[in-house]
Amino acid sequence: MSSVEIHQMRDCPTSAQMGAIETSAMKDGVTTGAEMMRRAGRALARAALEASGAGPGDRALVLCGPGNNGGDGYVAASALREAGLDVQVSALGDPRNLRGDAALFVEEWGEAIAPLDPEALGQGPRPALMIDAVFGTGLSRPVPDVLPKAFAAIRSAPGAGPLTIVAADIPSGIQSDTGALLAPGGAEEVLAADLTIAFHAAKPGHFLEQGPALCGTLEIASIGLSQDDRTPPLTEPHEGDITRLVAPGAAEAAKWLAGWARPEPGGHKFSRGHVLVLGGGPGKGGAARMAARAALRTGAGLVTLGVPADAITENAARLDAIMLSVVETADDLGGMLEDDRLSALVLGPGLGIGERTRAMVRVSLDARRATILDADALTSFADHPEELFDRLHEDAILTPHEGEFARLFPDLGLKSRDMSKIDAARRAADRAGCVILLKGAATIVASPGGAASLHPGLYERDTRWLATAGAGDTLCGILAGLAAHAPDGRLHGAAECATSIHAEAARSFGPGLIAEDIPDRIPDLYRAHGL
Ligand SMILES: NC(=O)C1=CN([C@@H]2O[C@H](COP(=O)(O)OP(=O)(O)OC[C@H]3O[C@@H](n4cnc5c(N)ncnc54)[C@H](OP(=O)(O)O)[C@@H]3O)[C@@H](O)[C@H]2O)[C@@H](O)CC1
Ligand SMILES: Nc1ncnc2c1ncn2[C@@H]1O[C@H](COP(=O)(O)OP(=O)(O)O)[C@@H](O)[C@H]1O
Numbered sequence: 298m299s300s301v302e303i304h305q306m307r308d309c310p311t312s313a314q315m316g317a318i319e320t321s322a323m324k325d326g327v328t329t330g331a332e333m334m335r336r337a338g339r340a341l342a343r344a345a346l347e348a349s350g351a352g353p354g355d356r357a358l359v360l361c362g363p364g365n366n367g368g369d370g371y372v373a374a375s376a377l378r379e380a381g382l383d384v385q386v387s388a389l390g391d392p393r394n395l396r397g398d399a400a401l402f403v404e405e406w407g408e409a410i411a412p413l414d415p416e417a418l419g420q421g422p423r424p425a426l427m428i429d430a431v432f433g434t435g436l437s438r439p440v441p442d443v444l445p446k447a448f449a450a451i452r453s454a455p456g457a458g459p460l461t462i463v464a465a466d467i468p469s470g471i472q473s474d475t476g477a478l479l480a481p482g483g484a485e486e487v488l489a490a491d492l493t494i495a496f497h498a499a500k501p502g503h504f505l506e507q508g509p510a511l512c513g514t515l516e517i518a519s520i521g522l523s524q525d526d527r528t529p530p531l532t533e534p535h536e537g538d539i540t541r542l543v544a545p546g547a548a549e550a551a552k553w554l555a556g557w558a559r560p561e562p563g564g565h566k567f568s569r570g571h572v573l574v575l576g577g578g579p580g581k582g583g584a585a586r587m588a589a590r591a592a593l594r595t596g597a598g599l600v601t602l603g604v605p606a607d608a609i610t611e612n613a614a615r616l617d618a619i620m621l622s623v624v625e626t627a628d629d630l631g632g633m634l635e636d637d638r639l640s641a642l643v644l645g646p647g648l649g650i651g652e653r654t655r656a657m658v659r660v661s662l663d664a665r666r667a668t669i670l671d672a673d674a675l676t677s678f679a680d681h682p683e684e685l686f687d688r689l690h691e692d693a694i695l696t697p698h699e700g701e702f703a704r705l706f707p708d709l710g711l712k713s714r715d716m717s718k719i720d721a722a723r724r725a726a727d728r729a730g731c732v733i734l735l736k737g738a739a740t741i742v743a744s745p746g747g748a749a750s751l752h753p754g755l756y757e758r759d760t761r762w763l764a765t766a767g768a769g770d771t772l773c774g775i776l777a778g779l780a781a782h783a784p785d786g787r788l789h790g791a792a793e794c795a796t797s798i799h800a801e802a803a804r805s806f807g808p809g810l811i812a813e814d815i816p817d818r819i820p821d822l823y824r825a826h827g828l
């Protein structure tokens with residue numbers, strides 16, 4: 298199983314990590330600050346010309362800020378002028394205060410720089426393209442009032458043609474580590490871009506909170522730093538290494554899936570693992586059945602659904618390849634778990650909230666199998682999460698959506714946290730002592746100790762059709778199908794791969810997707826990746 302180590306992932310650095318990558322590349326003589334800025338600005342100009350279709354004689358407006366993001370803007374302004382456009386530059390703050398590389402490119406621009414004056418900007422005529430290079434990764438506090446006023450003026454300026462807006466690194470007003478808005482009046486105060494050109498790597502803010510709604514299309518431009526650069530771990534206890542972006546290309550995904558999902562040659566059904574999904578009473582079985590089907594399709598050799606006696610008839614009428622067992626109580630479960638070939642357990646989908654579920658979770662965790670806890674298995678511990686955390690171990694994983702997450706980790710929930718979703722998941726993993734898979738448009742996988750990955754169901758990997766009842770149940774099943782034959786302690790990797798399979802299966806179905814469709818897309822997906 299050595300091939301499960303394959304990780305063809307990209308990085309998703311914070312602002313501090315991005316700074317460290319740049320500094321170390323400059324120190325090692327890989328590039329210079331001016332060269333990076335020149336590449337960044339030229340990439341912006343090129344992308345803006347392409348996206349807008351503008352050419353010689355067309356008007357361009359470049360808004361430049363007081364830091365290096367502004368520096369990228371001055372490079373872009375010079376490049377657009379070179380391409381024959383009629384370029385106007387408007388600056389926040391006095392450009393004479395710019396230092397370092399940015400000052401160099403102000404000089405290279407050498408023409409008039411207007412102050413950022415909403416009234417003047419509102420008079421038009423509206424340009425064909427606009428570059429937003431006011432703030433990038435250095436935005437550290439709410440934007441000044443003049444910025445939203447200038448944006449509003451630009452939006453309403455008179456003019457015939459459409460305006461293509463291109464953001465340098467990230468739209469100004471989004472905090473690049475968290476995706477939070479640093480604009481007191483909300484999203485209306487940030488100029489939504491048609492296209493965002495991120496430099497070197499996508500940042501967390503492109504995927505989290507308000508970021509995705511404001512970035513438009515996201516493209517990454519190389520600025521001369523190698524993709525393989527790694528910074529040393531930061532010293533803060535919960536920062537850990539750079540977040541990995543789980544976005545494998547087709548060739549990478551094929552290798553990765555082969556490592557995780559292809560059966561061993563000469564294997565048998567038990568070597569592919571046996572998943573036990575626990576279900577609830579009559580009329581509550583759909584979620585567990587979907588998880589079970591997904592586990593079987595993903596590659597578990599056997600899947601058993603364990604339900605109370607009065608739910609057997611209903612389930613028997615709906616299942617064939619999936620086996621059925623009566624599991625009335627935690628004692629029944631304990632008896633079943635004497636069979637150590639049961640290698641992965643799923644508890645939560647449709648299981649019911651209360652003491653029966655809590656007792657089953659205790660028995661499951663004590664049995665030390667790969668154990669996936671979702672939905673009702675999480676909510677059952679909302680009043681006493683420590684009781685759950687005390688029993689969790691490295692072969693357990695919690696797969697909450699934001700609502701379930703907030704019940705177990707109230708201080709880290711969406712409404713109360715003052716950190717990124719990534720750091721919230723990291724902190725939760727440390728507290729719980731197991732892997733956390735925190736769902737949403739961007740799904741985070743975090744392990745105790747700080748390792749974290751972000752799966753973007755966004756941009757070219759848009760999986761918005763997954764926001765449908767039961768989609769999470771199938772994710773549990775896919776994860777169980779992989780975990781059933783994964784070596785111990787590999788749940789982080791299994792969770793990354795499961796999220797990716799789940800998303801790709803959903804995308805291959807597309808509009809109108811319902812949860813039942815997901816498991817049955819997996820064979821086509823595997824075939825497409827050469828399994
Ligand atoms: N060599 C490199 O480093 C490269 C960097 N690159 C580019 O640089 C960007 C990062 O540059 P950066 O670190 O200078 O930050 P940036 O986003 O320009 O903003 C910081 C400035 O804004 C100010 N400021 C902050 N908040 C404010 C507020 N609310 N209201 C008013 N002012 C505020 C802040 O002032 P201060 O906080 O210091 O008072 C400071 O002056 C990155 O996104 C990429 O585009 C690329 O060219 C590649 C090479
Ligand atoms: N807007 C969205 N874009 C992309 N993926 C999404 C979006 N909303 C939800 N998802 C994904 O859909 C699934 C929903 O799971 P969950 O919330 O547990 O649903 P359920 O409880 O109904 O099964 C998760 O895998 C989540 O990451």
Ligand SMILES: [K+]
Nearest residue numbers: 429432467469
């Ligand atoms: K910007």
